[in-house]
Amino acid sequence: MNFIRQNKLSLLWAGCILLLTGLPGNYFPRVVSFWEWISPDKLVHLFMFMVLAFVMMFDRRKQYTGKNKRYVIILVLGFGVFYGALTEILQYYVFVRRHGSIYDFYANTLGIVAGIGLFILLRRKIIKLN
Secondary structure, three states: OHHHHHOHHHHHHHHHHHHHHHOOOOOOOOOOOHHHOOOHHHHHHHHHHHHHHHHHHHHOOOOOOOOHHHHHHHHHHHHHHHHHHHHHHHHHHOOOOOOOOHHHHHHHHHHHHHHHHHHHHHHHHHHHHO
């Protein structure tokens, strides 16, 4: 129960991502080449996973001190990349009318890195203001 309370934002957003990536994809365009990977769909993936990484870092803000900083970053990066891969695998094999894509996975991973970077940048800015 303590885990759920400490990670409620992360768990809520991860559930939203799973719901959105599991919806039938009749109306979503399919990307077929590398040059088409920068599309609204990829930006949505990047944004969803950027928010996920940011809220995961935010949920662990009390742990993000001293030597624990590296541990928290590795934990969020590892889980984020795993979850991004899992959503693509589920789209490919389980979800109806959805297609997993390596380019979506790349966008998911880039979003995780961007979310971690955004958290670190904002935290440094906020600490400097105090």
